[in-house]
Amino acid sequence: MVKPVALLAALALAIPPAQAAPDLERQKELLEFLRQDCGACHGMTLKGGLGSPLLPGNLTGYDPQGLAEIILNGKLGTPMPPWKDLLTQDEAEWLAQGLVRGAFP
C-alpha cells in the first residue's frame, strides 16, 4: 500500500505540468472527484459502468486535449455531462493527461 502523499508526489513528477497544473491540495481533491464522482458512471476503478471504461487501453484514440474537451463540454447524445461549471480548463487537462498516461491507479 503506497502512502497517498508519496503517490501524489510520484504523480506530480510523472505528469508534465500543463499551463498551470493544479496545486497538490487541489490534485488530491481532483483524484477524489475522479474516483467518487466520475466513478459514479465510469466505475471507481475506472473500469466502466453505464459510462465507458477510462483505463489507458480504452483511451488509445484520444489525445489529452480532445479528452479535456469532452470533460468540459460533455458528449452529445450520451449521458456524459459538461463539467465546465465545476472544473477549469487546467484541471480538465490535468485529469485528461493523467487518464491517458494511466497515472491514476
Added chain:
Amino acid sequence: MKRLAALVLFLFLSACAGLEPRGTGDLGIIIERATGSVLVVDTTKRAILGRIEGLGDLSHASMVFSRDQRYAYIFGRDGGLSKVDLLERRIAARIVQAGNSIGGAIGPKGDWVAAANYEPGGVKFFDAASLAQLAEIPALVDGKASKVIGIAEAPGNRLVFSLYDAGEIWLADMTDVKTPWVRKFKQAGQLPYDGLITYDGRHYLAGLFGEDGLALLDLWNLEAGTKKIMPGYGKGQEPLPVYKMPHLRGWSQAGDEMFLPAIGRHEVLVVDRRGWKEAARIPVAGQPVFVIARPDGRQVWVNFALPNNGLIQVIDVPTRQIVKTLKPGKAILHLEFASKGTEVWVSARDDDQVIALDTETFAELARIPAQKPSGIFFTSRAHRLGL
C-alpha cells in the same frame, strides 16, 4: 437455592450471548463503497453489529434480501455476487459472475437471484441457496450486446428489465428457471437508465435518458405494449447537466401518485397513476437522484447530484410544497426509511457517517460511523416487490 439457579442460568446465558437467538426483521446493511465492506446494523438500537469485508468493488452496489431476512445478496460493480449471513456476519457464498454489474433482483418465491450486467451484458440467474448458475439471458439485439438496467421481479415468477443500448423492455417468465421464456417489447424508449415496478407488481416504468418521458408497461395488459408517459416534459428548455444518474424503485409511489426525478431539470415530476397523466411539477434544489416516499406516502424525500449533494428536501405530499431543506452532511448518497416511516437513515459519504433522522421533527437521532457509506438497505425490503 433459587438464587443460585438463577445465577447459574445467568452465567450460562452470558457465556453464549453470541449465540442468543434473535430476529432479523430490524437489521440492515450499510454499503461501504470504497473498501468493499458492509456494516450489519441493528436499526432498533441504532448500533453496528459488525463489519463484513472482502466483497470486491462496491462502488455501485445494490442488494436484495432473502425471504427469511437472514441473508443479503450483494451485487458489486465488478460482477461479484456475495451472499452474506446477517446473523453470523460472514460471507456464506461468493462468486464473480460477470465483468461489470449494476444490480439484481430476487424471485418472488425467493428461490433464484438474478444479476443485471453491463459487461458482457444480459441477465444471469443463480440458485438462491448455493449461487450455482441456473440460466442466462444474453441481451442481444441485432447481434449487439446491451447493458441491462432497471431489473425487478414481477408477480407470476417473472423478471422484468430494460436494455440500455437497445431501448427495449424484456419480460422473462421463470416458471422453468432453467429455460426462461422471454417476451420482448421493442422501441420502448431511448436510453432507459433505470426502471421500477410498483409494489403491487402491476406497472413497470423505465426512466429515459435519451428523450423526455418514461416508458410504461402494464403487466396486467401486455397486449397493449409499452407507452410513453410525460412525453416532452422539458420541451423548449435547454437541459441542465446531469452530474449523476437518478435511481428508480417502487418507493416513488405515494398514494395514487408517483414522484419521479426529472432528467436535466431541477424538478420532481408528479404523475397520477390512474391515467398516467402529469399532475404537477415541483421545483427542487438540484438534479434529483433519489426521490423516495415515506412508507405512509405523506412525505417524499429527495437528494441531489453535484453540486447540491449536501442537501435533502422534504416534500409534503398533499400540498406538494417543500416543507424542509436539510443539510445533514457532506455528499448525501442514499436514504432509507424505517419500515413504518418513523425515521430515515441517510449516508453522508464525505463525512464517513450515516445519520438517523426523525421524519416528523427532523431531529437527529444518531450518527453511525461508516467508511464512505453509500447504499443503506433495511431487511423490511425482503417483503416488498421490486426491492
